[in-house]
Amino acid sequence: MVVTVEDVKKLAKLSKISMNEEELNQLTEDMQKIISFAHEINDACDGEFEFTDINNIINVFRDDIVEESFDRKEILSGVNGGEDGFFAVKKLI
Amino acid sequence: MKYELVAGLETHVELSTKSKIFCSCTTEFGGQPNTHCCPICIGLPGTLPKLNRSVVDYAIKAGLITNCTINNVSKMDRKNYVYPDLSKAYQISQFDLPICKNGYIELSTGKKVRINRIHIEEDAGKLTHRRGDTLIDYNRAGVPLIEIVTEPDIRSAEEAKEYVEKLQLIMRYIGISDCKMQEGSMRCDINISVRPKGEDKFGVRTEIKNMNSITFMAKAMQYEFERQVDLLESGEEVVQETRRYDDKTNTTESMRGKEDADDYRYFREPDLITINILDSEIEKIREELPERPDEKLSRYVNELGIPEKDAQIIVKYKKISEYFEKAIDGVSSAKTISNFIIGQAFRILENESEKEKFNIKVSPENMRELALLLEDGKIRSGLAKSTLEKMLDTGKSCKEFISEEDMGSIDENTIKTLCKEAVDANSNAVKDYLNGKEKAIKALVGFVMKSTKGKADAIVVENLIKEIIR
Ligand SMILES: [Zn+2]
Numbered sequence: 001m002v003v004t005v006e007d008v009k010k011l012a013k014l015s016k017i018s019m020n021e022e023e024l025n026q027l028t029e030d031m032q033k034i035i036s037f038a039h040e041i042n043d044a045c046d047g048e049f050e051f052t053d054i055n056n057i058i059n060v061f062r063d064d065i066v067e068e069s070f071d072r073k074e075i076l077s078g079v080n081g082g083e084d085g086f087f088a089v090k091k092l093i
Numbered sequence: 094m095k096y097e098l099v100a101g102l103e104t105h106v107e108l109s110t111k112s113k114i115f116c117s118c119t120t121e122f123g124g125q126p127n128t129h130c131c132p133i134c135i136g137l138p139g140t141l142p143k144l145n146r147s148v149v150d151y152a153i154k155a156g157l158i159t160n161c162t163i164n165n166v167s168k169m170d171r172k173n174y175v176y177p178d179l180s181k182a183y184q185i186s187q188f189d190l191p192i193c194k195n196g197y198i199e200l201s202t203g204k205k206v207r208i209n210r211i212h213i214e215e216d217a218g219k220l221t222h223r224r225g226d227t228l229i230d231y232n233r234a235g236v237p238l239i240e241i242v243t244e245p246d247i248r249s250a251e252e253a254k255e256y257v258e259k260l261q262l263i264m265r266y267i268g269i270s271d272c273k274m275q276e277g278s279m280r281c282d283i284n285i286s287v288r289p290k291g292e293d294k295f296g297v298r299t300e301i302k303n304m305n306s307i308t309f310m311a312k313a314m315q316y317e318f319e320r321q322v323d324l325l326e327s328g329e330e331v332v333q334e335t336r337r338y339d340d341k342t343n344t345t346e347s348m349r350g351k352e353d354a355d356d357y358r359y360f361r362e363p364d365l366i367t368i369n370i371l372d373s374e375i376e377k378i379r380e381e382l383p384e385r386p387d388e389k390l391s392r393y394v395n396e397l398g399i400p401e402k403d404a405q406i407i408v409k410y411k412k413i414s415e416y417f418e419k420a421i422d423g424v425s426s427a428k429t430i431s432n433f434i435i436g437q438a439f440r441i442l443e444n445e446s447e448k449e450k451f452n453i454k455v456s457p458e459n460m461r462e463l464a465l466l467l468e469d470g471k472i473r474s475g476l477a478k479s480t481l482e483k484m485l486d487t488g489k490s491c492k493e494f495i496s497e498e499d500m501g502s503i504d505e506n507t508i509k510t511l512c513k514e515a516v517d518a519n520s521n522a523v524k525d526y527l528n529g530k531e532k533a534i535k536a537l538v539g540f541v542m543k544s545t546k547g548k549a550d551a552i553v554v555e556n557l558i559k560e561i562i563r
Contacts (some may be wrong), residue, residue: 060144062143064145064147070132076127085125086228089226089227090227
């Protein structure tokens, strides 16, 4: 995969970072090196990806049983008790 | 130029498991804010999710009933985005290995709307905006959802409407969701584009999010179709963006453009392990699936002889079809029961939600008892109907309203005598009839029916009277 200046521009935009031409070029080069390294590692593990986990554990489920929820006081204890039973944040949009 | 609409639907269906997807909190709707919560569903650091087995089973059911293939290997992924309805700043969803893929739903025209995938994920919390603040209730956070994604196969608002209605019906039939759009347990996002008729390439699409009514969805699609056609006709371009439908103005407006296109940085959820679904488990669930609504409809029509229109009404409501099947057991004509339900029982059910609940006072056994009296010729249909109305009012059995005397059959001689009496007592009606006024005979028949309390056969009576007059 080739990293283009456009890719880096998009990443910069998503990360809300402004960059000049020189920085863009430098970063494109750096990103290309990182991606190439990742490819090298990918090539090293040959064969199909095994979809089992450590110690071959699969399918750890819980049964559909309701247990009592936490007291609201405890739930809101990390936000100074909240506001009328709600978590409250400054309006975003 | 003629344009055609191209649409695909993403439908979120809230699963009716008892507990949430990754913790044991209740999924019950409503409740005081933040009282159905625990450290897992409010996303406190250090907590670990544990997948609810029923969520996987329900998704498999949804996949099988919509003709999907079930992936033997499936996994959960993190979808990252920052918004206060999501306390962890990521939603646990599925990216490249959903539980179900490649299914379809067949419309009444025989057209198949292909389903690309069905995956499981957690719902987010509910936000309310007050003055400068956003208030958050996490009761809904972690309620299990399936998302059903179609291919862009839909070509009209009518097709979209039928698709959603069918989906709603079959999800209710297999009992995995109540699919109440007004309560938010079923919500649709529509992807929509237009292209000149005959063109193969797709146009630029817009997305309308969170439609919570089928009527509004159809209106929004129609509006968006016309808006996009107008743009193209006037030489402008459609911008790929997310739009919101406003039901007050019946228009759509831009929410955000492609410039800020989401980049969810999906990656595997490291706190949950692989889901392996064995073929034997899939087969077991397949065997337990109930009859599909369209199969039921054709059985009612072809095997039970129910008129199609009536059969459609019964199949439309799961509770009614369950009641119907109990009541027809041992009855030789199922149509008697469907007539009772649609003719009498429906009169006391005022709206859709009452029809859905079908909470009537008459048990299927009592309705069957009445139907058998009718079939055995012990009572006539007029008496059956009025009795059923009384039963629906009181919840009592038909025996409470029909006496032995009502059920006794009347011998032919008594009927003949009564017919003679009718002719003697209504000389005017007889004259009218003889003067060519055909309808006058009805008064005479009515006289006999009244004195037999409706037990005589009106056609037999009419013929007897005609004989006497001649
Ligand atoms: Zn919880």
